[in-house]
Amino acid sequence: MTAREQQERSLPEMFVIVASTEDADALAPLAGRDHEVVPVLVATGPDPMAVDDVLDGLGALAGRVLLVETPDEGPVPETVALLPRLDALVADDVPAVVLVRGGSPTALAATQAAVWRGVPVVAVPVNGDSAVGAANQAAIAALVASQSPRDVDPDQVRAAAAAQRLVRERPGPGGGSRVVRLANHRTLSA
Template sequence: MTAREQHERSLPEMFVIVASTEDANALAPLGERDPEVRPVLVATGPDPMAVDEVLDDLGALAGRVLLVETPDAGPVAEVAAMLPRLDALVADDVPAVVLVRGGSSTALAATQVAVWRGVPVVAVPVENGSALEAANQAAIAALVATQDAPEVEPEHVRAAAAAHRLVRERPEPGTGPRVVRLPTHRTLSA
């Protein structure tokens, strides 16, 4: 293993939850190397294989693929299937931060797991979603607001700050940097 590979492995992991093909298009640029955090794209949601295919087409390989047994069975079945899988992933790999986008049922489940496990969450809002997605985004924001920075390990706080920076600087396919507004009601300093 080279020194660069050793350094990259020592960086805190940021799980980027990619729950749809729209998420894949928006979040694929976050799979790039970063000096402060190691992004791991997690292809999941109701159709994780389609998500993985879009990520592959964009040149952003998924670090993890979480399959569901009952695709297209609705949001309740999606959450019921995703909660134990996401919980096992977060408990086993212990990422420094989890990034979710929008208000999908998978994003809500990932947020619930991360908050319960004490892992900081960075939530990227999406406008013009369905009423269910808007309600889920509100629930995600409420869960994120319950996290107290003093209770989070300093390396996780730094990783969350790096995740915020990555999202703000995230390039859109074929364009330059794009600014994404994130909730700023919490402080990320330890």
Template sequence: MSTESAGGEAAMTAREQHERPLPEMFVIVASAEDADALAPLAARDHEVAPVLVATGPDPMAVDDVLDELGALAGRVLLVETPDDGPVPEAAALLPRLDALVADDAPAVVLVRGGSPTALAATQVAVWRGVPVVAVPVAGESSVGSANQAAIAALVASQSACDVDPDQVRAAAAAQRLVRERPGSGSGSGGGRRLVRLPNHRTLSA
């Protein structure tokens, strides 16, 4: 950062700093079960602006559930996904999720469980250098459990050099929201909530 830009930052008034837009947290909502669990994250926070992304194999059904819960989706990602398994589903979702993250540049992405959508969103976020908060779900199928392990490994692979201070703060805020807001955890048995922070260790809550 140049001396001039550093001075400009220091010269900002408290009001100007307060009025700066909050970093966005994309909450990937891939199913009705995700909607039930993640709806509490929709309310605005003082550190981060949650944006629910209704997606998955049936995004309109997800959007309907969110509407019923009073948690409106900020994005509805329509994807024509084939009906013959998770691999074609992920292949269809990846380019759309990648375009969304690349164009909107969220500060943090939150995923739940081990759905193909959650795995695809994690892959995209890691590729784009966006921190990921992963909320595990107990009792998933063997494929879902394997996907959750892959998500955890991807989160752990994120390097401190890939994130800036705003992303770090947004990731910490996302971690706090998952911990504090009723119903926004795993919903079945609890578990670790992972986020990569720039102290080179993975925090769990």
């Protein structure tokens, strides 16, 4: 194993929850190597194989593909299908930080699982979400704000800061920069 590979193995992992093909377009730039955190794209949502295909087409390979039985149409069945799988993923792999985008039921379920497991969440807002999406984004912000600084270790603080930096610095679709809001920035500051 090379020195670079050893260093990468010691870096904390950041799970990037990619819940839709739109998320794949927006979050694929986060897949590149970084010196502070290892971004792991998690293709999931109601159609994880379509998400994985888009990521592959963009040259951003998913580190995990979270398959679930196809949920019925609607946010409640999607959440019911995904929450136990996302919780198991976070509990088993214990990432240092979870990044979600928008207000999809998958983003809300991933946030719930991460907060429950004491893993910091970085939430990237999406303008123009549906009414349900806007309500979910508000719930995600409330969950993120509820995280206690006593539950966050220094590695998680550094990983959350690296996640924020990546979202700000890596270009979004069309080459524009992104803006990230982390509701608990005071909680996760070192």
